[in-house]
Amino acid sequence: MSRLTLALDIMGGDHGPHIIFPAALTALQQTPHLHFIFCGPLALMSLWLSKQQPDIQARITLSDCPQAVAMDEAPAHALRHKKNSSMRRILDLVHNNEADACVSGGNTGALLSMAYYVLKTLPGIDRPALITLVPTINNGKVYFLDLGANINSDSEVLFQYAVMGSVLAEHIANIKQPKVALLNVGSEEIKGNDQVKQTAKLLTDSKNINYIGYVEGNDIFSQKADVIVTDGFVGNIAVKSWEGLVNFVIQEVKKASQHNWLSKIVAKIAMPLFRGIYLRMKPDQYNGASLIGLRGIVVKSHGNASSEAFLYAIREAIQQVEMQVPDKIKDKIEAVLMERH
Amino acid sequence: MSRLTLALDIMGGDHGPHIIFPAALTALQQTPHLHFIFCGPLALMSLWLSKQQPDIQARITLSDCPQAVAMDEAPAHALRHKKNSSMRRILDLVHNNEADACVSGGNTGALLSMAYYVLKTLPGIDRPALITLVPTINNGKVYFLDLGANINSDSEVLFQYAVMGSVLAEHIANIKQPKVALLNVGSEEIKGNDQVKQTAKLLTDSKNINYIGYVEGNDIFSQKADVIVTDGFVGNIAVKSWEGLVNFVIQEVKKASQHNWLSKIVAKIAMPLFRGIYLRMKPDQYNGASLIGLRGIVVKSHGNASSEAFLYAIREAIQQVEMQVPDKIKDKIEAVLMERH
Numbered sequence: 001m002s003r004l005t006l007a008l009d010i011m012g013g014d015h016g017p018h019i020i021f022p023a024a025l026t027a028l029q030q031t032p033h034l035h036f037i038f039c040g041p042l043a044l045m046s047l048w049l050s051k052q053q054p055d056i057q058a059r060i061t062l063s064d065c066p067q068a069v070a071m072d073e074a075p076a077h078a079l080r081h082k083k084n085s086s087m088r089r090i091l092d093l094v095h096n097n098e099a100d101a102c103v104s105g106g107n108t109g110a111l112l113s114m115a116y117y118v119l120k121t122l123p124g125i126d127r128p129a130l131i132t133l134v135p136t137i138n139n140g141k142v143y144f145l146d147l148g149a150n151i152n153s154d155s156e157v158l159f160q161y162a163v164m165g166s167v168l169a170e171h172i173a174n175i176k177q178p179k180v181a182l183l184n185v186g187s188e189e190i191k192g193n194d195q196v197k198q199t200a201k202l203l204t205d206s207k208n209i210n211y212i213g214y215v216e217g218n219d220i221f222s223q224k225a226d227v228i229v230t231d232g233f234v235g236n237i238a239v240k241s242w243e244g245l246v247n248f249v250i251q252e253v254k255k256a257s258q259h260n261w262l263s264k265i266v267a268k269i270a271m272p273l274f275r276g277i278y279l280r281m282k283p284d285q286y287n288g289a290s291l292i293g294l295r296g297i298v299v300k301s302h303g304n305a306s307s308e309a310f311l312y313a314i315r316e317a318i319q320q321v322e323m324q325v326p327d328k329i330k331d332k333i334e335a336v337l338m339e340r341h
Numbered sequence: 342m343s344r345l346t347l348a349l350d351i352m353g354g355d356h357g358p359h360i361i362f363p364a365a366l367t368a369l370q371q372t373p374h375l376h377f378i379f380c381g382p383l384a385l386m387s388l389w390l391s392k393q394q395p396d397i398q399a400r401i402t403l404s405d406c407p408q409a410v411a412m413d414e415a416p417a418h419a420l421r422h423k424k425n426s427s428m429r430r431i432l433d434l435v436h437n438n439e440a441d442a443c444v445s446g447g448n449t450g451a452l453l454s455m456a457y458y459v460l461k462t463l464p465g466i467d468r469p470a471l472i473t474l475v476p477t478i479n480n481g482k483v484y485f486l487d488l489g490a491n492i493n494s495d496s497e498v499l500f501q502y503a504v505m506g507s508v509l510a511e512h513i514a515n516i517k518q519p520k521v522a523l524l525n526v527g528s529e530e531i532k533g534n535d536q537v538k539q540t541a542k543l544l545t546d547s548k549n550i551n552y553i554g555y556v557e558g559n560d561i562f563s564q565k566a567d568v569i570v571t572d573g574f575v576g577n578i579a580v581k582s583w584e585g586l587v588n589f590v591i592q593e594v595k596k597a598s599q600h601n602w603l604s605k606i607v608a609k610i611a612m613p614l615f616r617g618i619y620l621r622m623k624p625d626q627y628n629g630a631s632l633i634g635l636r637g638i639v640v641k642s643h644g645n646a647s648s649e650a651f652l653y654a655i656r657e658a659i660q661q662v663e664m665q666v667p668d669k670i671k672d673k674i675e676a677v678l679m680e681r682h
Binding site for chain 2: 109137219221230232234237242243
């Protein structure tokens with residue numbers, strides 16, 4: 001297989017190189033044709049690299065970036081003043097075809113702004129979207145978008161989300177004719193606001209999308225659909241509220257476990273089980289998220305991700321390169337637009 | 342204390358009289374000045390009433406309603422064709438001052454339409470809202486609205502939600518100067534859509550509301566605010582998605598508990614603990630919801646509510662009568678509108 005090169009933002013995320021280096025090492029061991037371009041401060045990266053085996057050293061290139069984007073930095077500030085940052089560099093490398101894809105665990109807003117600015121959207125796509133995999137009952141998974149890349153999305157943009165989600169479900173999750181649903185306040189046709197109703201019409205009219213209708217909030221985890229589309233305002237609040245709810249449940253379980261010696265023992269034994277569920281229920285943290293619709297592959301690992309979660313993000317980037325996701329989205333949107341005329 | 346009369350929709354909810362009669366009986370035993378008007382089919386109600394003690398019989402009036410609104414009936418159909426339904430009757434009784442408040446566990450959409458039509462909104466209030474109490478960490482609670490009474494709400498309507506939520510927090514939950522927050526995709530001032538930003542401006546300018554700014558999805562359960570305001574589209578999807586998530590977690594726990602004999606025992610012991618958390622996490626089911634902003638008090642018990650949850654809804658109605666919630670909302674909105682001029 002031909003060489004596959006990923007650019008990594010070494011300074012992104014709360015734990016930076018501390019979790020990224022081990023993840024990168026594991027990825028290199030698992031994927032023989034993989035190469036990395038590490039973007040970050042040269043001294044720090046050189047020191048780590050000098051301790052690695054020669055065959056590993058040969059598969060990592062270092063790109064010195066004196067700047068870093070802070071986790072709480074305003075996206076506009078980062079876009080204007082951080083042209084030599086590790087986050088900006090990984091995007092430049094993808095744009096210049098020096099890397100096939102990039103991964104960052106940094107400031108989501110800044111990454112969105114920079115990626116949109118540097119890579120631009122694919123033809124036929126107005127706005128990029130942030131997408132993640134949400135676990136469902138029976139070990140299922142559903143692609144959920146937009147997580148907040150855009151907070152104002154008209155029906156045309158929501159329709160494009162459906163196309164993009166459909167491509168990921170088909171080519172990454174290997175689902176034939178993935179079922180696409182719109183998130184709404186009811187399942188009847190008359191329900192919802194104008195934006196949702198207009199999108200439903202566009203989706204119903206398209207033979208290229210397997211549109212199954214509306215789903216409600218309680219259907220998200222029920223495996224009714226393979227792709228669920230909503231605007232970034234709703235998507236962002238929903239996903240963050242799940243994180244809040246899971247944290248709350250964990251706290252309640254801890255509190256309940258203090259009642260007596262029996263509940264203490266039960267809680268002690270039950271807790272690892274919870275942590276597993278807990279991790280799965282913070283989908284963007286566990287699975288990372290992808291920025292799709294751009295002329296390039298950008299995978300976002302959660303800022304607070306573990307080394308394991310960062311490795312997951314690297315694997316996701318590899319899969320998207322191998323499945324040529326941007327080309328597939330371009331083809332699908334072209335087919336859909338052709339069909340309309 | 343003077344007589345307090347509640348009209349009950351005997352046919353509302355999945356379980357109807359089966360759970361409503363026992364709840365009403367308990368409420369009468371607990372509240373000496375309480376009287377009920379039962380609205381439903383006369384034969385069924387008479388049979389039950391004939392078996393009660395004379396002092397109970399004296400405190401219940403029966404109002405024969407040959408029609409019932411189905412749980413899946415279209416609101417417009419119910420509004421037009423169910424003028425002799427138990428749901429319509431309880432609202433008519435409140436409108437005619439024959440009852441101080443009413444409680445129904447029936448079809449939410451139909452109840453909303455009928456209540457809006459029969460009772461009308463208070464002066465200064467454009468739209469009614471559906472509000473519930475959501476549990477938070479440290480045994481806290483937050484008033485959360487709108488749950489979906491309106492799916493298109495401009496900044497003026499969201500502002501009115503803040504006023505109404507504030508009144509409930511102050512007079513029902515006894516919180517002095519309740520902290521009011523707007524649900525948004527970020528906590529910084531520049532975040533959000535126009536609707537949210539304009540509402541923030543209205544709230545910041547008002548001295549009558551203790552506005553604390555934006556909260557994100559993960560803050561809902563963290564006790565940062567006493568009242569959280571969002572539009573009905575987001576609110577409906579959020580609350581329903583929590584129900585879906587809690588169902589999913591329960592399923593995962595059940596599945597994990599099948600691994601081996603130890604996990605089976607742990608799950609068996611841990612399950613009651615979960616059910617308690619589970620019930621609390623279905624806030625509208627546990628706490629019911631109130632339809633506020635109307636010229637009358639309407640409490641909505643969950644369709645699938647237990648007798649205990651229906652009793653909770655009755656108590657909520659009693660509290661709102663005693664605290665004269667509609668008058669308090671009217672006074673507060675007047676003060677706010679005065680302040681603007």
